Every structure is written in C-alpha cells, then in structure tokens.
Amino acid sequence: MDPALFVRNNTEIIRPPLVPEIGLHLATQMTPIWQATEESLARGAVPPPYWAFAWAGGQALARYLLDHPETVAGREVLDIGSGSGIVAIAAAKAGASRVVAAEIDPFAAAAIALNAALNGVSVTVETRDLLNRAAAGWGVALAGDICYEEPMSSRAMTLLRRIAARGRLALLGDPGRAYLPRSGLVERARYEVPTTRELEDREAREGVVWQVLPE
Numbered sequence: 472m473d474p475a476l477f478v479r480n481n482t483e484i485i486r487p488p489l490v491p492e493i494g495l496h497l498a499t500q501m502t503p504i505w506q507a508t509e510e511s512l513a514r515g516a517v518p519p520p521y522w523a524f525a526w527a528g529g530q531a532l533a534r535y536l537l538d539h540p541e542t543v544a545g546r547e548v549l550d551i552g553s554g555s556g557i558v559a560i561a562a563a564k565a566g567a568s569r570v571v572a573a574e575i576d577p578f579a580a581a582a583i584a585l586n587a588a589l590n591g592v593s594v595t596v597e598t599r600d601l602l603n604r605a606a607a608g609w610g611v612a613l614a615g616d617i618c619y620e621e622p623m624s625s626r627a628m629t630l631l632r633r634i635a636a637r638g639r640l641a642l643l644g645d646p647g648r649a650y651l652p653r654s655g656l657v658e659r660a661r662y663e664v665p666t667t668r669e670l671e672d673r674e675a676r677e678g679v680v681w682q683v684l685p686e
C-alpha cells in the first residue's frame with residue numbers, strides 16, 4: 472500500500488498536549504494501527520508504527536525548541552529517529568535554516584512529509600541509515616525518544632557525541648527509557664508530558680531535555 476495513503480487512512484490530525492502549536496497525523500489508539508501495519512506489510516519485516524505517536528521525549532524536545540528558538544535559528548539541523556517529525560517540525564518552526572529528518576521507516580517518511588506540509592514548514596527526509604556516517608556538516612543534532620532499544624540507542628548516542636565533539640550542540644529528549652546513558656548528559660529542561668495508559672501505562676511522564684556531551 473502507498474505509505475502516504477496508509478498514513479491518511481489510519482490517523483487523525485491531533486495536537487500533542489505539550490506541543491499544541493503542531494498538528495500531526497497520529498493514531499488515536501495503539502492496537503488498531505499496530506494490526507493495520509502488520510496486515511498491510513504482511514510479506515516483509517514490519518517496523519512498528521512509532522511514527523503514529525508523539526512520544527514523550529520528542530514532545531519535551533519540541534517544546535524546548537519552540538520556547539528557545541535561538542537553539543536552532545539559522546542553523547542546519549539533523550533530527551535522528553524522527554518518527555512523526557515532531558522534533559524536526561519544531562526546529563523548522565523555530566527558524567532552522569535547513570532541517571533533515573533521519574528516519575529509516577518508509578511509513579514514517581511519508582508521515583513526516585505530510586506533517587511538515589500540514590504545518591507549512593520544509594523538512595527533508597533521509598531514509599538511508601545515517602547513524603554510521605560522518606558527524607560533520609550539522610549545526611545542531613536532535614533526537615527525541617531514541618533510547619528505547621539497542622543497538623539503535625547506542626548507535627544514535629555515538630553520533631550525537633561525535634557531533635558534540637565538533638563543538639556543535641546535540642540535544643536528546645528522553646522520558647527515562649531503558650537505554651538512556653547514565654553519564655555524559657547535562658539537563659537543560661524538564662517537562663511533565665501527558666500521555667495515555669494504553670501507550671505508556673501511566674498518565675504522564677517526565678520528559679527531560681539533555682545536552683549530550685562529547686565522547
């Protein structure tokens with residue numbers, strides 16, 4: 472199935488509670504979109520539809536960028552593990568000169584394109600896996616809620632630390648996921664992020680915006 476059609480058919484336009492300035496094509500419930508994703512892609516390995524939710528770490532980081540636009544204004548920004556594109560879109564709204572959303576799931580890529588258009592901003596989606604690539608070329612690196620599984624988490628953290636080592640700002644939004652590093656992070660902000668029992672087994676999570684220090 473055409474990914475853009477799938478996104479449109481299985482989502483509603485929702486404003487995430489911590490970032491109501493941004494509208495996104497999101498799922499209203501978890502089970503139906505998980506099932507629909509598996510059915511539509513039954514022949515291949517199916518990445519879970521992470522793009523259909525605005526995760527607590529991404530909401531915290533997006534909130535921070537909208538409240539502190541000087542963080543990204545006029546800079547070239549990389550958003551790693553972009554999902555719905557919530558962080559990339561916030562960076563574009565905050566005045567980044569160029570935003571690249573790195574996302575390997577083609578359904579997420581379609582969602583990011585639809586969501587960027589919905590918000591009237593320009594975001595370039597890169598579906599090649601950038602995590603082993605050079606750290607040069609980025610003014611700011613961002614990642615929302617990427618510490619939920621290995622090896623993605625450590626690969627993404629390595630790239631963030633390499634970008635930081637070049638003297639660039641690297642920020643991570645995280646609500647206390649299992650693979651959050653225990654060192655090399657400095658807290659910049661902390662938000663109470665409303666969530667759902669269905670998604671997170673609780674009604675709110677603490678989303679922390681961390682500055683990632685060099686390796």
Ligand SMILES: C[S@@+](CC[C@H](N)C(=O)[O-])C[C@H]1O[C@@H](n2cnc3c(N)ncnc32)[C@H](O)[C@@H]1O
Nearest residue numbers: 521525526529552553554573574575576615616
């Ligand atoms: C939990 S989601 C977070 C999405 C978004 N940043 C947010 O906070 O709502 C993590 C995303 O990372 C993506 N991902 C996994 N491995 C990746 C890789 N090697 N490069 C880019 N994205 C990747 C997944 O497809 C998924 O959409």
